[in-house]
Amino acid sequence: VIYVNAISFHLPQETLSNEAIISEYKEYGGLNETITPSTLYAQCGVKNRHICSFDDTTKDLGNKAAEALFEEWNIDKSTIDYIIFVSDALEYKGPTTACIMQHNLGLNQGIGAIDILHGCTGWVYGLSLAKALIVSQQASNVLLVTAETPTKVIHPIDTELRALFSDGAAATLVSDNTLKNGLNGSINNFILGTDGSGEKHLWTERSATREPADIEWLTQYKDLPTKLLWGRLRMKSSKIFLFALRKVPALIQQVLEKNDLEKEAIDFYVLHQANGTMLEFLRKKMKIPQEKFIITIEDTGNTVSSSIPLAMKNCMDRNVFKKGNTILVAGFGIGYSWGGTILKL
Amino acid sequence: MTVIQFTNLLEAEFDDLEPGTLKPDTDFRNLDEWSSLQALIIIALIDSEYDVALNDEDLSNISTIAELYELVKSKMV
Numbered sequence: 001v002i003y004v005n006a007i008s009f010h011l012p013q014e015t016l017s018n019e020a021i022i023s024e025y026k027e028y029g030g031l032n033e034t035i036t037p038s039t040l041y042a043q044c045g046v047k048n049r050h051i052c053s054f055d056d057t058t059k060d061l062g063n064k065a066a067e068a069l070f071e072e073w074n075i076d077k078s079t080i081d082y083i084i085f086v087s088d089a090l091e092y093k094g095p096t097t098a099c100i101m102q103h104n105l106g107l108n109q110g111i112g113a114i115d116i117l118h119g120c121t122g123w124v125y126g127l128s129l130a131k132a133l134i135v136s137q138q139a140s141n142v143l144l145v146t147a148e149t150p151t152k153v154i155h156p157i158d159t160e161l162r163a164l165f166s167d168g169a170a171a172t173l174v175s176d177n178t179l180k181n182g183l184n185g186s187i188n189n190f191i192l193g194t195d196g197s198g199e200k201h202l203w204t205e206r207s208a209t210r211e212p213a214d215i216e217w218l219t220q221y222k223d224l225p226t227k228l229l230w231g232r233l234r235m236k237s238s239k240i241f242l243f244a245l246r247k248v249p250a251l252i253q254q255v256l257e258k259n260d261l262e263k264e265a266i267d268f269y270v271l272h273q274a275n276g277t278m279l280e281f282l283r284k285k286m287k288i289p290q291e292k293f294i295i296t297i298e299d300t301g302n303t304v305s306s307s308i309p310l311a312m313k314n315c316m317d318r319n320v321f322k323k324g325n326t327i328l329v330a331g332f333g334i335g336y337s338w339g340g341t342i343l344k345l
Numbered sequence: 346m347t348v349i350q351f352t353n354l355l356e357a358e359f360d361d362l363e364p365g366t367l368k369p370d371t372d373f374r375n376l377d378e379w380s381s382l383q384a385l386i387i388i389a390l391i392d393s394e395y396d397v398a399l400n401d402e403d404l405s406n407i408s409t410i411a412e413l414y415e416l417v418k419s420k421m422v
Contacts, residue, residue, distance in 0.1 A: 238389040238390075238392035239393045241389045242386070242390060245386060245389075281382060284382060285382065
């Protein structure tokens with residue numbers, strides 16, 4: 001049996017309110033007077049986000065989440081024998097960010113290290129790979145770190161994106177043993193799915209090898225706080241909304257079938273915290289009772305690959321989960337990509 | 346896009362509608378399956394397929410699929 005033993009996280013200290021989003025929107029040329037703090041909140045159910053400092057990267061946030069994991073759960077880091085780093089914003093084209101983290105975190109040299117470039121489905125991919133590594137006896141204790149800094153690639157004028165996204169990192173320990181006082185949720189069967197036709201509906205333009213940012217492109221953004229040095233996030237929200245509406249109910253059904261479970265057997269649904277308003281919409285469409293459907297986006301925003309572990313940890317800290325609970329976790333979004341599995345506590 | 350194609354596209358977004366139920370002269374407001382959630386789906390569908398952004402008010406001023414089709418066409422660039 002393979003377990004999710006423990007989860008910890010790190011969020012940058014600086015926060016961003018709906019009021020601040022609007023004042024920056026106006027400062028950088030926004031003219032639409034109908035955008036107010038309450039319309040932003042109604043769009044996505046977020047009041048506060050966390051903002052990574054200019055000099056910090058996803059790796060820095062990820063390292064802090066990993067340190068928090070070792071500390072909070074009393075984990076001996078010398079037992080880690082594989083590190084997986086999940087992010088859309090890696091340090092370099094080479095070396096692998098997870099390799100650098102081995103050194104930063106003081107992990108053993110006799111370990112595997114790999115990056116997974118994935119967004120909203122990233123944590124599910126991390127669990128899926130970690131489980132496969134352990135089942136095939138290539139590792140026993142996998143450190144899975146997810147980290148994202150979407151606010152660095154958002155223009156202040158794009159209030160819809162600013163309202164939604166938030167920076168943060170989570171660290172998850174996956175192993176073939178239970179951890180003392182740990183979560184110890186066994187990882188069951190996975191469903192994964194991909195539709196690359198969604199490439200241009202949610203993407204970071206000018207962020208890598210395809211049409212890299214040139215001087216002309218960068219110059220137009222030189223006065224912005226982030227200067228958009230790492231590209232610009234673009235989203236066609238109606239496309240994403242319809243994608244989620246079509247895929248998520250089917251994904252949940254497939255995860256249930258793959259695990260021989262009826263809908264009633266699920267105690268909690270912990271989905272990627274994409275957008276609070278959209279999640280509520282999906283919940284109603286799927287007729288899932290409110291108390292079983294976790295929405296924790298209000299003060300943390302959409303942290304991309306860290307949103308599921310953040311929501312999980314939020315529930316753990318509030319003692320929402322009980323021994324014996326069955327939890328369905330599912331990620332979906334950029335790619336398009338989707339995936340889910342069952343955790344049994 | 347013809348009014349028939351448009352009608353079929355919309356029909357596919359209703360979960361529990363028998364194929365062929367939706368016709369250009371159907372008053373969508375009178376459908377059992379019509380709801381504020383369904384309105385949001387239709388608004389998203391039209392934005393996604395035709396790059397036309399409608400709001401609730403636009404929808405409240407019309408009642409048949411054919412009228413909706415004309416409205417979308419008039420707003421397409």
